Amino acid sequence: MPHKYVVLLCSILIQICLGGIYAWAVFVPALRQTHGLSTAQTQAIFGTAIAFWTLAMIPAGRALPRIGPRAVAALAGLLFWSGSGLVAISGGSFWLLWLGVGVLIGPAIGCGYVCALTLCVQWFPTRRGLATGLAVSSFGAGAILEAALAELLFKAGWDVLPTIGWIGLGYGLLIGLAAMGLTAPAGQIRQESTPPIPLRRLLADRPFRLATLGLSSGTFAGLLVIGNLKSIGLAGGLDPAVCTIGVGLFAVGSATGRIAWGWISDWADPRTMPLSLLLLAAAVLLVYPASFLAGLFLPICAMVGFSYGACFVLYAAYIARQYGNAQVGAIYPLVFLAFGLSGITGPMIGGWLFDASHNYLTSILVATFVTLTGATAVYNLLTVRRPAHPRRSRPDPATYPD
Numbered sequence: 001m002p003h004k005y006v007v008l009l010c011s012i013l014i015q016i017c018l019g020g021i022y023a024w025a026v027f028v029p030a031l032r033q034t035h036g037l038s039t040a041q042t043q044a045i046f047g048t049a050i051a052f053w054t055l056a057m058i059p060a061g062r063a064l065p066r067i068g069p070r071a072v073a074a075l076a077g078l079l080f081w082s083g084s085g086l087v088a089i090s091g092g093s094f095w096l097l098w099l100g101v102g103v104l105i106g107p108a109i110g111c112g113y114v115c116a117l118t119l120c121v122q123w124f125p126t127r128r129g130l131a132t133g134l135a136v137s138s139f140g141a142g143a144i145l146e147a148a149l150a151e152l153l154f155k156a157g158w159d160v161l162p163t164i165g166w167i168g169l170g171y172g173l174l175i176g177l178a179a180m181g182l183t184a185p186a187g188q189i190r191q192e193s194t195p196p197i198p199l200r201r202l203l204a205d206r207p208f209r210l211a212t213l214g215l216s217s218g219t220f221a222g223l224l225v226i227g228n229l230k231s232i233g234l235a236g237g238l239d240p241a242v243c244t245i246g247v248g249l250f251a252v253g254s255a256t257g258r259i260a261w262g263w264i265s266d267w268a269d270p271r272t273m274p275l276s277l278l279l280l281a282a283a284v285l286l287v288y289p290a291s292f293l294a295g296l297f298l299p300i301c302a303m304v305g306f307s308y309g310a311c312f313v314l315y316a317a318y319i320a321r322q323y324g325n326a327q328v329g330a331i332y333p334l335v336f337l338a339f340g341l342s343g344i345t346g347p348m349i350g351g352w353l354f355d356a357s358h359n360y361l362t363s364i365l366v367a368t369f370v371t372l373t374g375a376t377a378v379y380n381l382l383t384v385r386r387p388a389h390p391r392r393s394r395p396d397p398a399t400y401p402d
Helices: 003-035 039-067 069-088 094-123 125-155 160-179 199-203 206-235 240-265 272-290 294-312 314-323 325-357 361-383
Strands: none
Touching: 003 039, 003 069, 003 094, 003 125, 003 160, 003 206, 003 240, 039 069, 039 094, 039 206, 039 325, 069 094, 069 160, 094 125, 094 160, 094 314, 094 325, 125 160, 125 240, 125 294, 199 206, 199 325, 206 240, 206 272, 206 294, 206 314, 206 325, 206 361, 240 272, 240 294, 240 314, 272 294, 272 314, 272 361, 294 314, 314 325, 325 361
């Protein structure tokens, strides 16, 4: 088997393990009922993990060319293993859960995620979108697997804390094993020799702002929904099993969407980016009325996941096209900070609004508004022409190493 496919398979395995974070909604009801956490506290833990995930991607992306992807991915496995062990012995303490899931597992996701994403772009330069979509689709598949494992252990009488802990310990070991199969392509230009693009230039650059705005608005809505999805269904009177299936279908939709949108991004017009946000806004808006009807709730969960999956391939492929493959590890983590901000604000705002109003209607309306605003901004940045400023003009993408 050509080595690039070994790297792809190892990247997929790592992403499956990391993607369990999207099954968080399955654990929320048990954490509230058994250990007395509030909805806002459960979402603070989830949001902190997302924030540390994105923050860790910046140093991890810079470390890749210096110490290699194996070391960075192995660190991801160690952090994941340590955080899961802390959850298992936390006794339900909010601060220990926050530390284990947010401060340890969060950075583990960032280290592993940037390895898989960067290597897929580097090994498959002519099929960036599809290769990236295959890798990050397995992130969504990981949520399906973890949700199913959790439900089996719940039915066997396990408490939520050892359930999270033992699943995570196994995932940490698998990440460490998969790390051994990761290498960069021979002859790949090292990032140290690639001229860095100053942050001031990036902030003034339209493609960078476009990707940041699109990613932040789409992930705000998606994370608000996935962080509260099971609770939304329960609040609407649906059976807990149906709600759990909804979480799984969100993950199925997200995995499918990442592959589909990745394939689309290799040939389609960039205006698919605002289109994906419009589809996401429509799906999110339907979540609240669907929470009262099991027959509608499940397909809407899948539809939200499918549209949300676009956020993780369209903007990564767009950055690679605009700035070159060698710059992805340095620039995309900066764009991905928008995802971290969404991780803090989206789930917590959703939980806080529920605690205040005892329903999710306001949360859904806020998420829809943010997504529509993002779609409008992205479309304007793509279509409205502005005179170039000589000192702020972006260097020709053709001059970036590929």
